[in-house]
Amino acid sequence: MMATVQQYADPAQLADAAARHIVTQAEVAAAARGRFSLVLSGGSTPRLLHQRLASADLRDQVDWSAVH
Numbered sequence: 461m462m463a464t465v466q467q468y469a470d471p472a473q474l475a476d477a478a479a480r481h482i483v484t485q486a487e488v489a490a491a492a493r494g495r496f497s498l499v500l501s502g503g504s505t506p507r508l509l510h511q512r513l514a515s516a517d518l519r520d521q522v523d524w525s526a527v528h
Contacts, residue, residue, distance in 0.1 A: 475508035482513065483521050490526040497528045 468474040482498065489496040500506060512518060 471508055475512045478509050479512035479515075479518055483518050486522045486527060490523055495526045495528055496522075 466477070468477060486496040486498070500510065513522075
């Protein structure tokens with residue numbers, strides 16, 4: 461499988477794309493295996509991603525009880 465490189469205009473667009481990817485993968489994994497394992501780093505670097513995942517439009521799309 462070939463890796464693809466995607467470019468984003470700014471950190472906010474990158475955070476949004478990453479958050480949407482996580483939501484999609486969480487849905488797929490939970491449906492297939494009943495759970496989704498996720499590891500996120502702390503600190504200030506991923507702050508926009510964390511905020512985007514916690515936003516109302518994405519937060520409610522994930523069955524957080526299936527996330528480990």
